[in-house]
Amino acid sequence: MPRITRDPTAEAMPDFESDAFSQLFTPLATAEKPLEDIIADAKSAWEEQHRRRVEQWEEQVRADKEAQEHEDAEKEAEIEEQRRAQEEAERLERAEKEKKRPKVRPIALERSIDTTPSVMNPSQYAVNKVRNLEPAEIWYWTVEGCEDAKNQDTSASSSAMTLAQGEHGLIFTPAAAHKPSPKVKADANLTYSQMMIGKAGLIQSMLKEPNWPSPHVNSFAGLFLVVDNHPLRRLPHGEDALVTYVAEARKEWHDALKSTDDTQEAFNISILNEERLNRIHTAILRNINIALLSRSVIMIH
Template sequence: MADPSLEVCPDFAGDLYAAIRTDLVNATGTTHEAVAERLRDAWTTGHEARILEWNRQREEEAQAEAEIEQARAVREEEERIAREAEAEKDRFDAEKKKPKMNGFNATVTVGDAIAPRPSQYAIQKLNNFEYVELWYFSPDGCKEAMKTSRSIADDTFSLAKLDDQLTIRPASAFKASRSALPDHELPFSIFLRAKNLFLMQANAAKWPQTHLDALALFFWHLENHSIRNNSELGDLVILHYASRVRLDWHDRLKRDEGFNIGIINESLLRSINEEIWDRVRSRTLTASNNAEQTSAQQQHRKTSYRDSSDPKRRPSRSRSPSQTDNHKKADGFPTPDKGKNREQRNKGFSRGAGSRGRSACAICLGHFAHNIQQCDSSNLWDKTTPAHSCRTQDGRIISTNGLPLCYRWQRPGGCTAENHDSAHICSGCGKKDHGAQTCPRGEKA
């Protein structure tokens, strides 16, 4: 549509419109001038209406264009803000990844002592709130960490998964030591030193204070537990308890089944104590049996060598039956009596190695005739004094508190083995300076 304001009113009084005027004059009975004037008025009215319509359309178009321009401006502003936010995020991420050096207090000096530094592997475990052996915080673990930190190149890295993303970390953070020991194999003094550094490093790794308090209470209870004074294996029992419980604590925390590690489970501690004592008894008895077998074999070899080297004890191959009957006169020894030897062997089974009569029973300390190999009396020979030892189902002798006892130590000949001194205890009274044969509680022979 063209702009109506540019239109020019036609000349309705001219010759071009003469025919139209004539028709209108005849129809209306007016003059040519009046008809031309009416035609001009009609055109002017239409012209003004067209101008109004034109202006209205122009205003609408201008408004629409303004709205479009405003929307474009808003969109561009939003895009600009998004670009700036993305750029700010990139700058923030870059700044976050960039190593930072904190400031320092110009008036503060280095401390009087510097705590040993564990390996990067142990520190990474703490940062991830994972279980790590206390060996890494022991003097040996820290010394190895110092050596390995010098030998591993600084540009050696490994991939790691962190928050569903792969990250690059130093290889030393993932390298476990081949020299690491489980907690229960540490000497108890080293265990106490290592747990102190462990708690310090866990605090530096921002472990929750409730967890740190529970661990501190856990170690304090174990260090001061009465079993350390009441049992020869108390320290070993404590180490096994600490090793197992702390590992189980970390496993439970991962499954959201955490418990208060600072509360000591006495039933579990007793179970571990019994388990360790069973191992010690088994090893002690095995060592004792092996020593007895070795001693018997050596004695047998000595006897065999002595008999073979003594001409008087060598049997004559050319001896006739009559000479055999007169064996006593020929070499001074009587002819062996198989029945008599068998009887002597049966008697020797309960008499012991001495010549004073029957040896004392290791359980009841009695010299009276009974099967000392199977005696399991709860009292001594006097039937009133409680026995200090008892016999297990497999025939072993143990004290009433479960300590395995050396059987040879209770016999007249004693025991010379040095690999199980802890089992050299009197089965009648529990003292270490004598065996059952000389125990003051024993029946007088």
Template sequence: MARIARNPDLDLCPDFAGPIFRTARDAITTADPNKTTDNVVADFTAAWQADWDIQKAAWDAQEAADQAARDTTAQAASDEAARKQAELDAEAAAEKREADKKKPKLNDFDSTKGVGDSIAPRPSSFALRKLERFEYVELWYFTREGCTDAAASAASKTINEDALALAKLDDFVGLRPAASFSASKNVVKDNDLSWEQLLFAKNSMLEHMAALSWPDKHVSSLADFWYSLETHPSRSLLHGDRIVLTYQAEVRIEWHERLKGNKGFNIAFINDNLMRRASDKIWDSVRDAVSSLHRSPSLI
């Protein structure tokens, strides 16, 4: 249906009683003697009104359809705007959740408790990161000397705490605090520690392993390993502590390497053959030292 271009409300009923329509009125009254001029005017007016009513109804229907279309378009636009706003709100909420996850959290504290009588020495972040990743790390980092070295390094701020460095994390490369990659230049190998240093360090390491969620099985095996060494008969021999320290150093490295290759063994089981080889190695070094002194009497 063609659109109606003009609003019928703008049209006025013609003056059918006026001179313009005289010829039409006279023609009708002449043809029909029963019709008066008033009858003709009334008929003309009724016919115009009937046609106007039809046009008015069509116009109103067209206006209603137009308004419905506008309402539909407006509703669609409103729905689309609401959808986009909901998406923006969801994205903003997701970004806020991610930001909240990354935001540092400050833990609560017991308002009724003060500081303890002693503060345990803390190993370096490098050593703790090694433990966190279940990697081998020298016992020295957990000795008093190692913890003192870590405290001195932190106090001197030789590495900015906020400095980051690239690191391979599993199969990905990411940023980690640079301090966690810095081995101490003062580190001492396990087999060069004193027996007293080993006793202190292994207890500290076991505590930190447990705190860093090492499996109980692994922590218990290491604890049994060090206890077995502490009570091993070899310690009663001349240079016994050096022999046991050498065994400990070599076997613990091997244990970590085998664990990485999924070929782990129970480190608590002491291998007498390896202990004898450690003894032979120490005695060979002692004999070499003695021979060197004999060759160089000025050193005696």
């Protein structure tokens, strides 16, 4: 059945009693079918046709409404499916990133660094990548280290490129960014002032990286709060002993954080081991006295 394009409920019956219709109907009138009956039949026919058109229109409106509701429901279901698919994709992406995120051992908050230093393996220097939880010399955050980095940035345009693992796969980066500075100093060779200046920048870098858990950063920062207020600073070569202690503690702390032994927890580096610190201080003083004695013997001879 063809669609109705206009609402028939607003239609009005033609005036079948008008002169125009009278001229049309009069020739059809007979004794058995007078004009009045013809007009009445025309009205009845129009009303019946109008009723059917109204019914057809109402059915058409209902069908259109149901079709629109069905289409809207399908679109809504499609949008919901796309939303769920997007959420699932984002969840999988987060899970993949979490799987690739470097892991560190938890901290035993009541445990300090061991009194006896652990066996040291030969050092293999790697460029600092704080986000990868790798240890780096505090020197890189001293005034001298930052100035050296600035000079490297100035000449970076002429440096060779190398492939490196980025967040979304392999990327090209300046080769110089993966090499230690030839000017770098080990933590133990810093002055106390250099160490305290550099540690502030290092802690800030750790805070900016989501890979570093807050308890670990707080523990590391707490170490320098204890060191800076330690009474040994007022004694001869006390600050030298504190610098050496921090260098040893940092090395062993990072080794513990990256340990593959699931039965062990990393120690709380902010708990100062006084016995070990005193041993370091005593060793420094003994070495100084031995050096002075040797010098005196040479001068006598």
